[in-house]
Amino acid sequence: MRAKAIAAYKDVIDRYPGTAAAANASAKLQQMGIEYPVAQKTAASAAPQAEVTQVFNLEVAQYADLDVNFGPAAETQEAGKKFIIPLDIVNNGNGSDSFYLESGFPSEYAFHFAAAISPDTPINITPPLEVGEKFRAVAVGIMPRGAIDGQKSSFPVKIGSAFAREVSQSREITLVASAPLLRAVVKNDKTKLLPGEKVSYRISLLNIGTAAARGVTLRLNYPPQYEPVSFLPNGFRQEAKAALVLDGMQLKSGESQDFNVTFQLKEEALADQELFVRADVVNNDLDKKESFVSATSVVQKVSSVAARSTAGKLVVIPGQTVAIPLIVTNTGNARDLYLIKSTVPANASYTFFDDVNRDGKRQSNEPIINHVGPLSPKEEAYIVLEIATPVTAADGAVAAASVQFQPENATDRFASVNLQLTYSRPILELTMAAKGGRLKPGEVSSLELNCINRGTNLAKQVTLQSFLPAQLELVAADPGFARADNGVYTWRFDELGAGEKRNIKVTYRVKPGIAVGTNMQLKNLLNYQDPIGNRY
Incomplete structure (x- = not known):
């Protein structure tokens, strides 16, 4: 449009020289910096004029332009490994320029731009580039360790002119993760x-x-x-x-x-x-x-039980009631209940009770039982077997007893406790040694009493009584008697152990005046107790 205006003003000056229109066009050209003198009229019609010149200076302005080319990258990037993507930036403007580098990568990618010659040194702007100059850069990052195999991600990058920030180019960098799975x-x-x-x-x-x-x-x-x-x-x-x-x-x-x-x-x-x-x-x-x-x-469920006793072999006195502590343990792996089966000696009676306080003695709050439990695995129960033995059992006799504890649902997996009862009691024998035959009135004689415990247990409260007839009188006794009452002489021993022996010597004489042919009889009586108070 400027060029057309200049040409039009010049045409007016040339076609209409010396006119007001030509003068006005010449003034317009001067305002535009163009010196174009007005043509003079012929010598007959106009006077000579001085030359007028004007100069208009033009300068080419700078503009920004660039070209960005990304080089080839690997099809996949291994997780946890560094990736490098080359790119070229070309200054297509008409003046020297630098270019800013920006990216939209998340922080876990540790992404940065760098010069190709030093890829470990991050940059965010290129050095100044002359017109047509190329800068070789690299995009460097690390594929996150948490990337999933085959995961595809795209992130934008932007390269913009430092001279004209509105001039920029954007690209998408697409990455495909490769990872072990x-x-x-x-x-x-x-x-x-x-x-x-x-x-x-x-x-x-x-x-x-x-x-x-x-x-x-x-x-x-x-x-x-x-x-x-x-x-x-x-x-x-x-x-x-x-x-x-x-x-x-x-x-x-x-x-x-x-x-x-x-x-x-x-x-x-x-x-x-x-x-x-x-x-x-x-x-x-x-x-x-x-x-x-x-x-x-x-x-799987396993029923099992173990039982033991602290008294496997017992020495008991006939008629004695013995308490045998038993410990039952659930050795299975499930909660279980156990039935009690027992075998005891003949003529003996028995009961089982729950030994709640574990003292081995029957208390008023401890019930009689015929089963144990239920018990949890490894749990123990304390029970007591009471056996009342017969008083008629012979000394030294041996009797067997046993107790079985059977799981309620697996009676073949029982546990047994075997017991042995040995009966023990005192047995005292009394023997007498004396001169027999005929005795004259006033004649002295002696009698020896021998008491021996042939049993296996202790005899207590041993009492020996000797009954002298009226025709005889006691002269001496060794040891001395404990009591005399109308011809009844009594000796007492607190204890007489198994196999122990005691001797008593009695000296007597026939009273004077006893008629010939009178028969006389000396009677001796022995009684004693066992340790639990049974009298014999």
Whole structure:
């Protein structure tokens, strides 16, 4: 439009020289910086004029322009690894310019721009570029360790002119993650277990990702009811009390490894418990952990009982009531009740009672029982068997007794306590040694009494009485008697042990005046007690 205006003003001046229109056009050209003199009229019609000149200066303004070209990048970027993408920035403007570099990458990518010659030094602006000059840069980042295999992400980057910030170009950088993907399958060969039984687990470890897995740890967490019995051949080591660990494994993409571990169920495992093994697969390079659980194995119920007594062999006095403490323990793995079956000596009676305060003596609040429990696993019950023995039992006789405790639902898994009763009592014998025959009135004679305990137990409160007829009188006694009453002389001994013997010598004479042919009889009587007060 400027050029057209200049041409139009010049045309007016040339076509209409010397006119007011030409003068006005010339003035307009001068305002535009153009010197174009007005043509003069002919010599006859106009006077000569001086030359007029005007100058208009032009300068080319700077403008900004750029071109951005990203180089080829890998199809996938491995998780946890650095990636570098080259790019070229070309100054297509008409003057020197620098260019700002910006990105929309999240912080976990540790993304930055850098010069291609020093990729570890971040920059956010290029050095000044001359017209047509190219700057080789790189986009540097780290694929996050938590990236999932095959995950696709796009983030914007922007390159803008420092001279004209409104001039910029944006691009999308698309990244596809490549990562190991670890999976484990844990299989057990038994779903029902008895205490003491073994169970084997097969662990299959697979890498189904597109990248290799390095620095992998396999940790097997097993329940405390298990005891590992074969893990060393697989390279596992014991960690704490309930874990087996295998370190330093590597699995390529698509590779798998199998491991076999055997455990033994402890005897104290409780019934109906559900047990499983958990495999923790740890990728230490990527700080990832995945857990996989086996199917459950259920502990089966086992009924079992143990019984014991602190008195297996007893020495008892006939007629004595003895208390035999018994301890019953539930050695099974479930709560159970136990029936009591017993065999006792003939003519003996018995009862069982619950020894609540565990003193072995019957209290008023301790009931008579015919079963024990129910008891929880490992729980103990204290009971007492009372046997009233017959008074007629012979000294030294041996009698057997037994008690069975039978689980209510498994009577074949009973526990027995066998007892032996040995009867012990005192047995005193009295023998007499004396001169027989005829005695004259006034004649002195002697009598020796021998008392011996031929039993196996202590005799107490031993009393020996000697009855002298009226025709005889006592001259002396050794030892001395304890009492005399109308010809009845009594000797007493507090105790007479088994096998012990006592001798009594009595000296007497026939009273004067006794008629010839008179018959006389000396009578001796022995009685005693056993330790529990039975008299004999």
